[in-house]
Amino acid sequence: MASVEQVAAVGQVLVDPSQQLKQRFRALFTLKNLGGADAIEWISKAFCDESALLKHELAYCLGQMQDPRAISTLTAVLKDTDQEPMVRHEAGEALGAIGDCTVLSLLKEYSQDPVIEVAETCQLAVRRLEWLQSGGEKELQNGNTDNNPYCSVDPAPPAEKKSVPELRATLLDENLPLFDRYRAMFALRNRGSEDAVLALGDGLECSSALFRHEIGYVLGQMQHPAAIPALKAALERSGENPMVRHEAAEALGSIGRDDCFDVLQQYRADKERVVKESCEVALDMLDYENSDQFQYADGIARLQS
Numbered sequence: 397m398a399s400v401e402q403v404a405a406v407g408q409v410l411v412d413p414s415q416q417l418k419q420r421f422r423a424l425f426t427l428k429n430l431g432g433a434d435a436i437e438w439i440s441k442a443f444c445d446e447s448a449l450l451k452h453e454l455a456y457c458l459g460q461m462q463d464p465r466a467i468s469t470l471t472a473v474l475k476d477t478d479q480e481p482m483v484r485h486e487a488g489e490a491l492g493a494i495g496d497c498t499v500l501s502l503l504k505e506y507s508q509d510p511v512i513e514v515a516e517t518c519q520l521a522v523r524r525l526e527w528l529q530s531g532g533e534k535e536l537q538n539g540n541t542d543n544n545p546y547c548s549v550d551p552a553p554p555a556e557k558k559s560v561p562e563l564r565a566t567l568l569d570e571n572l573p574l575f576d577r578y579r580a581m582f583a584l585r586n587r588g589s590e591d592a593v594l595a596l597g598d599g600l601e602c603s604s605a606l607f608r609h610e611i612g613y614v615l616g617q618m619q620h621p622a623a624i625p626a627l628k629a630a631l632e633r634s635g636e637n638p639m640v641r642h643e644a645a646e647a648l649g650s651i652g653r654d655d656c657f658d659v660l661q662q663y664r665a666d667k668e669r670v671v672k673e674s675c676e677v678a679l680d681m682l683d684y685e686n687s688d689q690f691q692y693a694d695g696i697a698r699l700q701s
Contacts, residue, residue, distance in 0.1 A: 398430050406430070407438030413445065417673055418680040420450060428457040433465055440469040448480040449642065449673045455483060459490025460549050467491065467499060474506060474514075482639045482670065484509075485517040485606065492521025493549040500525055513639065516574060516606045520551045523575040527553065542586035546617050551610070552578035554586050563587075564595035570603060578610065585614040590622045597626030600644075605637035612640060616647030624651060628659050631671075641666075642674040649678025657682055 409415055409423040424442075427435040439454050455473060458466040473479055473487035488506060491499045503525070506518040532553060535541065541554040552575055555563060566572060566580035581599065584592040596618075599611040612630060615623040630636060630644040645663065648656040657679070664675040 400434055403427065403430060403432070403434040403438065407435075407441070410438055411442050411445075417447065417450065418677060421453065421677055421680075424450075424453060424457055428461055431461055431463065436461070436463060436466050436469070440466070443469070443473055443479075443483075447669070447673060448483055449670045449677070451479070451483040452486045452670075455486035455490045459486075459493035462494050462549060464494060464496050467494060467496060470494075471499070471502060474502070474518075481511045481513050482642075484511065485513045485639075488514060488517040488521055489551050492517075492524045492551060495525065495528055497525050497529055512604075513606045513609075516604065517551075520575055520578060523573075524551060524553075542583060544582070544586055545588070546585075548617065550578075550582050552582060554583040555579040556583075558583070560584065560587065560589070560591045560595055563592075564598065567595060567599050568602065574604065574607065577607065581610065581614060585618060588618060588620070590620065593618060593620045593622045597623055600626050600630050600640075605640055608637070608640045609643045612643030612647050616643070616650040619651050621651060621653055623647065624653065624655060627651075628655075631659060631663060638668045638670050641668065642670045645671060645674040645678050649675075649681045652682050 406423045406426050410420050410427065412420070424439065427439055436458065439458060442454050443451055445451055451473075455470060458470055470487045470490050474484055474491065476484070488503065491503060500522060503518045503521045507515055507522060509515040509518065535556075536553060540556045542557060544550065544554065555566065555576075563580045563584050567577055567584065569577065581596065584596050593615065596611055596615055600608050602608060608630070612627065615627060627644045627647050631641050631648065633641070645660060648660055660675045660678050660682075663671060664679060666672045666675065
């Protein structure tokens with residue numbers, strides 16, 4: 397277990413705007429993995445930063461930690477209308493991920509937020525908490541769904557086992573509740589097959605920016621090269637919501653092929669700061685994964701597994 401001094405040393409990197417963004421990201425995910433009250437406190441301090449991308453990732457990490465001690469920080473971020481929509485959205489999603497039903501009334505209130513991405517996120521979070529309240533986790537334990545191989549805390553549970561065409565039909569049906577479509581999304585992700593990837597790629601044409609952004613996220617988790625054309629198209633659409641383009645860039649970085657590198661280099665000077673920074677972080681990810689440092693760490697992990 398890390399000492400207070402060790403956590404503070406990492407926290408100081410996170411909150412230092414003079415540090416390169418890639419170093420601050422590494423500090424953030426180190427704090428996430430360390431966990432505990434001190435790590436949460438340092439992550440919370442960074443919400444005054446100017447980078448929406450960094451603040452979005454702060455909220456994401458607090459949600460994935462599933463520690464109720466982060467609720468007060470996330471509540472303040474969700475309520476702060478001076479924060480960027482993508483940051484407030486991620487705070488709402490994180491409150492749902494923690495799974496503490498004491499925030500239900502707050503999430504219901506912000507389900508009517510004038511910013512559509514925030515409102516839709518809070519609606520999903522309400523549905524997730526209500527699903528938990530109704531004993532929904534037993535559904536997953538009974539083997540009625542494919543297991544999540546990514547160990548992420550998702551804004552909706554996967555749908556019950558169905559064929560890829562059936563799940564695709566649900567995914568793309570904009571008359572259905574967003575929660576049901578998200579369930580189809582995560583069920584397709586868990587399948588991991590090429591036809592599932594292509595079905596998800598079709599979701600990047602749907603009307604909800606929040607939905608398209610989540611499609612980008614799950615395609616990044618899957619790291620399947622069949623997703624590259626759809627992700628490149630999303631990044632290249634100049635009129636696309638920056639939240640979607642940012643997620644497409646990070647997903648391309650996760651996939652890590654040469655053609656991903658080329659398009660990320662092209663957009664690393666994009667006029668949208670969140671897209672520019674996402675391309676920079678994605679390129680750093682590619683550099684790291686191709687480095688001797690990564691190969692050594694990966695080899696040690698394999699030996700220990």
